Amino acid sequence: MTASDRTLAVIGAGPAGLAAALTAADQGVRVTLLDSAAQAGGQFYRQPAVELGARRPEVLHHAWGTWKKLRNRLAAHIAAGRITHLPDRHIWFVEQRSDPGEVRSGAGFTVHALLGPEQVEPEAVTADAVLLATGGYEKVLPFPGWTLPGVVTAGGAQAMLKGGLVLPGRTVVVAGTGPLLMPVAVGLAAAGARIVAYVESARPASLVRHAPTLAANPAKVVEAVRYAARLTCHRVRVTVCHTVVEAHGSDRVEAVTVAALDADGRLRPGSERRIACDTLAVGHGMLAHTDLAESLGCAIDATGDPFVVTDAEQRTDVDGVWAAGEATGIGGAVLALAEGEIAGYSIAARLKGVDPGRADRAAPARTRARLRKFFAAIDTVYAPPAHWTEQVTDDTVVCRCEEVPAGAVREAVQDLGATDLRTVKLLTRAGMGWCQGRICAPGVAGVAGCAVGPAKRPLARPVPLAVLAQEPDGRS
Template sequence: MTAERAHLAVIGAGPAGLAAALAAAGRGVRVTLIDSAARAGGQFYRQPTAGLRARRPRALHHGWRTWERLSRALALQMEAGTITHLTDHHVWLVDRSGTAHLPTGTGGFVVHALRGRLQEEPGTVRADAVLLATGGYEKVLPFPGWTLPGVVTAGGAQAMLKGTLVVPGRRAVVAGTGPLLLPVATGLAAAGVEVAALVESADPRAFLRRAGALAAEPGKAAEGAGYAARLLRNRVPLRMRHAVVEAHGEERLDAVTVAALDADGHVRPGTERRIPCDTLAVGHGMLPHTDLADALGCRVEGVRVHVDEEQRTDVPGVWAAGETTGVGGAALSLAEGHIAGHSIAARLRGAEPDPRDRSAATRSRTRLRAFSAALDAVYAPPARWAERVTDDTVVCRCEEVTAGTVRAAVDELGAGDVRTVKLLSRAGMGWCQGRMCEPAVAGLAGCEQTPARRLLARPVPLGVLAAAGEPTDD
């Protein structure tokens, strides 16, 4: 099989997926780029809905020039017919068809998706190889009052602003931990929201302990300094080593209580302060999407997909890049996608990749992985967060399971892992299949969080499953 005839399915049109699709298409591979959104870009390059006719969308973005370059290249490849971009396609399964005959000896793949915004119409794509660039999702740890209307995830607040030009409220507190809080707070402030406080649980001394690793990426340091300057200009109070311990309100949020944390993560008595607000944007980092990789049988280490130096998984014909292999930001995702795209193009020809095609991206990947590892250590959630979750706090919103029920499953019924807690309490059995509550359930149960083996990556109508045995190409 020649590279001109080979067909690659890229799942996810964020930075990693775009970089891989462009690199592979540039080497003669026919690419189908599959994404659940209406426009390419992922969360990082999320664009306002076309009907809003935003005059200055670049004002909402960091790295706009990179996006313009990617967008132009994608348009040219689509015009040339080398890339087909399928929007509003929600992939729920990838299986091996065994019908292709690649030089590597692998079979082909069938990508199953639900098309359209209602996710009701089935569609399939056949491919010789697959790249998983499915990104990540937010980690949110519960606290009393977190289910009140007005409490949103930090990424959700950012998505509202970028995608719909809508702000979630008039007076906001941004809280939790992680580098995402900075662009969310500055973005809301620039949009006219009064940001009453940026509440970060990380200890400032943790930055000093890892100053060498952080300083190795001066561009990132300059980016952080830029966010800090904008916080000062907008007079946003920054409360380091603090956490939201409770959200207040009857019908909706009207205030939060924040408190200082000691070195062990305990609340320091007497430091509690109530801050009136109508919005709380909260997040505690990101977790990789591994559902499709799990279903394919790819090796998952901890919560991330394992890949080699070429971004190959241990399943022949399957590559992975971006947040699914470990959350590290857009620049790292672009480097990994570039490496994966060149590897795929070579392997589909039965050749070894030319190291010169990816040398710069490889060096960038090495530096950025070290940088992201340092950030992970700095922005670890506070150690004692579970102790502040009261028994009547809902943990699993889909099934309305409280923290007390989870604790009872462990203390009274002897559950020793997340799966057993799920069976005994129904935590994680709802619509989201535990994606939102699994970190919290694991923390409350004192268990290590491990990837849940889900056969399907999203809920699927029974009629679609019944017809899945006879796929037809999109």
């Protein structure tokens, strides 16, 4: 196989995947871009369905100008045949077919996907190298009433607005912790929702301790100030050092109780107040999608929230596999674009022997270093309350798929001797349901008092048995 024949499979068409695909294609690499959505853009640049006929989708987005440039470059590469875009592909496994350290004809990787919204039709794509840009998803921590209809994640509320042009409700409480809450509250308010409370459990003023890091990222500071100003324009009152204690309702959420937190992250007695609402949009940060990386054998850092380990060129420790964006640690779209660009240059050098100029490589590397330091500071300040599990009553469901209450998890630890998440799962079935612990693992681990650790799931999503039983030549 000649260098011109070598191909790259990019999994994920968000900022990191797009940057990597476009950069590699600029260097002459043939790219197959696979994504589960119908349109490129990922969660950050999520587009409304074409059938909705949105006339001004840009009003729901931040950095629309950057998206237009990415979209136009992608269209040009697709038209030229350098990029093949395969939407509606739900990747469930990546099979390594080559010997370690070897790129040769007939070797490389096979990306296994389920096609379309029904996710039952199998498809396979072969490539010599793989870029994992699988993004992230929201961390969900349980509390009494969190399973009520009308309680949604903050990102879920934003996705409904961006992708479906619908509001999750009319009277909304936005709560939790993290910078994602600000654009969610602003977007919902601009679309006509009444934000009756914005409840942040952290103390944003603590960022002053990281003044040099903030000064090195003036664009991020200006962005936060603009969101704060828009919240003021919409008359949204922000309450800090508070948390949601419980959601109330019968058929759906009707009110929430919030309370103040002391310096140790515990509830202040007597500070509870009840707020009427029809929707609670709640978020506690983000987690990296690491399933595909784990099944490939890539190193995962699980000392905190797990993420894929990469080197200075975004290479994993599995030869032929790169990773970029939220999969390597949560850091937002600008960082994801920088990491994708770095990966694209590295992949082109590997597959085609193209070495970009020093300036081309240095600029995204500087951006990456600066933003990684910035988001490390953000993670320090915007952590969930230290004692959030004290609010979780024994009858609070912590695993929705299997309907496992917190009391069963505590019993497994205190009475049955469980010391890790796997043992808790075996004793209680928490994490054995449809999501396979992707949603409930942080909550179950918090209640159990153990680390989440690597998930070690062999498949990245549920797969029909008929697909697994299929022979390589297509016969069942």
